Amino acid sequence: xxxxxxxxxxxxxxxxxxxxxxxxxxxxxxxxxxxxxxxxxxxxxxxxxxxxxxxxxxxxxxxxxxxxxxxx
Amino acid sequence: xxxxxxxxxxxxxxxxxxxxxxxxxxxxxxxxxxxxxxxxxxxxxxxxxxxxxxxxxxxxxxxxxxxxxxxxxxxxxxxxxxxxxxxxxxxxxxxxxxxxxxxxxxxxxxxxxxxxxxxxxxxxxxxxxxxxxxxxxxxxxxxxxxxxxxxxxxxxxxxxxxxxxxxxxxxxxxxxxxxxxxxxxxxxxxxxxxxxxxxxxxxxxxxxxxxxxxxxxxxxxxxxxxxxxxxxxxxxxxxxxxxxxxxxxxxxxxxxxxxxxxxxxxxxxxxxxxxxxxxxxxxxxxxxxxxxxxxxxxxxxxxxxxxxxxxxxxxxxxxxxxxxxxxxxxxxxxxxxxxxxxxxxxxxxxxxxxxxxxxxxxxxxxxxxxxxxxxxxxxxxxxxxxxxxxxxxxxxxxxxxxxxxxxxxxxxxxxxxxxxxxxxxxxxxxxxxxxxxxxxxxxxxxxxxxxxxx
Numbered sequence: 005x006x007x008x009x010x011x012x013x014x015x016x017x018x019x020x021x022x023x024x025x026x027x028x029x030x031x032x033x034x035x036x037x038x039x040x041x042x043x044x045x046x047x048x049x050x051x052x053x054x055x056x057x058x059x060x061x062x063x064x065x066x067x068x069x070x071x072x073x074x075x076x
Numbered sequence: 077x078x079x080x081x082x083x084x085x086x087x088x089x090x091x092x093x094x095x096x097x098x099x100x101x102x103x104x105x106x107x108x109x110x111x112x113x114x115x116x117x118x119x120x121x122x123x124x125x126x127x128x129x130x131x132x133x134x135x136x137x138x139x140x141x142x143x144x145x146x147x148x149x150x151x152x153x154x155x156x157x158x159x160x161x162x163x164x165x166x167x168x169x170x171x172x173x174x175x176x177x178x179x180x181x182x183x184x185x186x187x188x189x190x191x192x193x194x195x196x197x198x199x200x201x202x203x204x205x206x207x208x209x210x211x212x213x214x215x216x217x218x219x220x221x222x223x224x225x226x227x228x229x230x231x232x233x234x235x236x237x238x239x240x241x242x243x244x245x246x247x248x249x250x251x252x253x254x255x256x257x258x259x260x261x262x263x264x265x266x267x268x269x270x271x272x273x274x275x276x277x278x279x280x281x282x283x284x285x286x287x288x289x290x291x292x293x294x295x296x297x298x299x300x301x302x303x304x305x306x307x308x309x310x311x312x313x314x315x316x317x318x319x320x321x322x323x324x325x326x327x328x329x330x331x332x333x334x335x336x337x338x339x340x341x342x343x344x345x346x347x348x349x350x351x352x353x354x355x356x357x358x359x360x361x362x363x364x365x366x367x368x369x370x371x372x373x374x375x376x377x378x379x380x381x382x383x384x385x386x387x388x389x390x391x392x393x394x395x396x397x398x399x400x401x402x403x404x405x406x407x408x409x410x411x412x413x414x415x416x417x418x419x420x421x422x423x424x425x426x427x428x429x430x431x432x433x434x435x436x437x438x439x440x441x442x443x444x445x446x447x448x449x450x451x452x453x454x455x456x457x458x459x460x461x462x463x464x465x466x467x468x469x470x471x472x473x474x475x476x477x478x479x480x481x482x483x484x485x486x487x488x489x490x491x492x493x494x495x496x497x498x499x500x501x502x503x504x505x506x507x508x509x510x511x512x513x514x515x516x517x518x519x520x521x522x523x524x525x526x527x528x529x530x
Contacts, residue, residue, distance in 0.1 A: 009141035011120050015382045015410045018464045019419070032132070035417030036443075036461045040127045043120060044137025068141035 007047035009068045010057070012039060016064035026059055027052035081106035083395060084166055084174050086156045087182030087322075088112025090120065091361030091384040093142050095180050098392035100146055108148040109174055111166065114206060115153035118142065122381055124210035125232050126414060129217060129239040135207040156183070159329040161357070177356060178395050181326070181338055181346065182388065184362045185319035185379060190227075195289040200297030202314045204232060216312055217243060224248070225300050225310040227286050229256035231413045233316030234269065238415035241276045248279040248308055250286055261422075263498025264432050265446050265458055268439055272416040289313060319379065321363050331357065337365030337377040342404040344391035358395055360387035366405060369523040370473065370513065371428050371455070380411045406513050406521045408470050412463070418442050421463040424456030424473045432497040433480050434489040437462050444489065445469070448497055449479025474513040476526045 010030075012023075019037030023030070030049050031041045045053060050069060057065040083099060085092045088110045096108055112118070119138040127133045151168065158167035165175045187203035190196035200221075202213045217224070217240065224240050226233045229251035240247040253259060255266035256273060273280045281302065290299040300308045326333035331354070332347040333339070338359045339347045344366070346357040359366075361384040367373040386407040394402045413420045426432075429448035437444035437460075445465050448456035454477045457469035465485075472481060480494045513523055 009139050011140055013382070014122070014412045015421070034414060035419065037463060038414030038417070038419035040123075040130070040132050040414070042127070042133040042137055043123060044133065044139060066141055068144070 008045050008050055008053055010041070010043055010045070010053055011066050012041060013064045013066070014039060016062045018062055020061050022059040022061065023056035023065060026056040031056065079105045082109070082175060082177045083107070083180070084109045084111065084176035084178075085180045085182060086111045086159075086166055087180075087184055087361065087363070088114075088118050088150065088152060089182070089184055089361070089384075090118065090140065090381065091182040091184070091388040092180070093118040093140060094385045095182065095360055095388035095392040096146055096148055097143050098389045099396065100143060102393060102396060104392075104396050106177075108146070109151060109176075110148050111151045111154065111156050111168065111174070113153070113155040113169075114208075116207065117150070117152070119207055121205070124207060125204055125235040126239065128207075128210045129214050129236065130242060131214070131218075135211040135214065138207055156325050159326055159331070159357075161330055161354075164356070178358065179356065180358045180360060180388075180391055180395065181363060182359070182361045182384075183322035183325070184384075185321050187315070188317045188320050190289070190313075190315045190317075192288070195291075196315070197295075198289060198291040198297040199295055200310075200312050201289060202312065204236065204314065204316070205319070213312075213314065217245065221245060221310075221312040223308065223310045223312075225250070225286070225308060225313040226316060227313060228316040228318070229253075229269075229273075229280070229282075230259065230316060230318060231257065231411075231415075233314065234273070235413060235415045236314050236316065237273060237278050238276070241278060241416070246279075248281060248310070249273060250284045250302060251280070251282045252285050254282050256280070256282075258498075259427070261426050261458055262429065262432060262448070264495055265426075266498075268442070268460065269415075272418060272442065276416045286313075319362070321377070323363060336375075337363050339365045339375060342367055342369070342406070343394045343402050344387055344405060345394065358391040360384065360391040368409075369404075369406065370408070370476075371425055374428075376409070376425070378409050380409055382410050383407070403519065404521065404523075406523065408473055408513075410466070410470075418460050419463055420458065420460055421466055422456065422458045423466045423470045424448065424454075426456040426458055426497070427499055428455045429497040429499060431479065431494050433492060433494045435481060435492070436465060436485050436487045436489055438489065447472075447479070447481055449494075452479055453477065454479045454481055 030045045118140045155169040165173045167173045187205035224247040226249045256269040258266035285303045288301040292298045323333040340359040362379045365375045365377040390405040410423045443461045445459045454472040
């Protein structure tokens with residue numbers, strides 16, 4: 005059973021690595037700018053993934069989570 | 077659109093589910109049915125040859141997110157066998173039929189199997205297209221095979237070879253052409269891909285084909301025979317020889333469908349065999365074959381992730397809008413691949429070129445941008461670990477900018493040497509009008525003619 009679903013538009017991704025910083029157990033840079041990720045992380049990553057999606061400068065991350073707002 | 081309208085989407089992968097989302101997002105409130113031959117909800121395929129095989133994610137984690145209010149009827153694990161346009165219904169492999177008012181064909185492609193079916197059935201011979209394929213191959217790679225053979229050095233084959241090396245596996249890659257990725261990127265850039273493979277310990281053999289596969293008495297792959305007479309002991313072989321478009325089920329439908337895809341207009345409306353555009357049959361994704369104004373209105377069939385989404389959104393829009401409110405699919409093609417620690421990204425059509433120039437960075441450092449041109453205008457750009465520049469090159473392509481590009485760039489390559497792009501002779505391509513894409517919002521995107529650079 006998958007807890008969180010996500011997908012990254014790697015045409016858009018430019019390797020800013022905000023997601024790697026905010027959800028290091030989900031996203032990882034492979035080499036200098038190739039992003040790899042677990043598209044179905046466990047429920048415990050919910051908040052991290054939500055923050056990563058919100059922080060992506062090019063809005064490349066789509067999830068099935070509610071949109072994250074700072075301060076919530 | 078009225079709630080009595082029935083839309084059926086055949087194909088429940090990326091294009092199908094994104095079209096369904098776009099329909100609901102634009103207010104379609106009729107009935108929506110998705111038909112998929114795999115028994116799974118839509119999932120993402122790019123990780124299947126990368127993250128899944130590297131063990132970063134299990135294959136069943138690839139499920140795609142989609143809007144929770146899709147309100148669709150899912151028919152999964154059942155194949156569409158016939159499109160009956162007399163009665164506007166899709167006949168299914170279980171004998172049922174689904175009636176529609178409008179239908180979207182998004183059946184994609186399947187992996188081209190090894191041509192010898194008894195050899196293809198040997199234990200140890202794989203193709204990689206589905207999550208089941210990827211799961212099985214991952215299990216086998218995890219068991220520590222002695223030697224892996226990758227047949228075909230396109231993107232999928234090269235990515236799998238990269239994974240094998242990263243996992244410490246011994247791997248041979250055979251490629252009929254002169255270099256990996258040459259069919260997509262041309263000889264100049266493909267030579268860099270060949271160096272990358274060899275630098276990472278791949279036994280790369282170009283100009284070589286596999287002539288046969290042997291099994292042992294238990295039906296397990298044990299040996300491959302190569303053109304030239306040599307043989308290799310291998311226990312895993314990955315057949316990465318491209319794909320076959322899933323159009324078989326459209327035989328007899330009266331549509332312009334065949335091995336090269338289903339032909340449609342720039343608004344994703346399918347043509348019938350007379351070349352007349354249909355009103356209620358739409359096409360999106362890898363199975364679509366569509367004219368692109370920037371590339372002389374050639375019919376392009378693109379197996380690109382972004383293209384599937386772009387066409388799905390245009391098809392969905394045009395399924396529920398008429399006349400002048402219809403939109404063209406004018407997106408500049410783009411794709412990515414990651415292999416041997418390098419992120420390869422492309423915009424435009426590199427094969428639509430006669431010349432190439434390394435504009436930025438350094439080939440030796442595996443950090444560069446190559447710009448491609450055709451008859452004096454920029455038609456594509458490919459970046460190795462320099463993806464951040466590609467939006468700029470997309471702008472050049474959309475505006476039909478002169479080639480070779482004349483600009484001051486960061487990190488300008490030296491020498492700035494324009495070379496033949498080493499692709500099949502582009503002189504055979506038709507030379508239609510040069511156009512530029514205009515308009516910022518999707519609803520404004522149109523083309524206009526521009527005069528050719530002198």
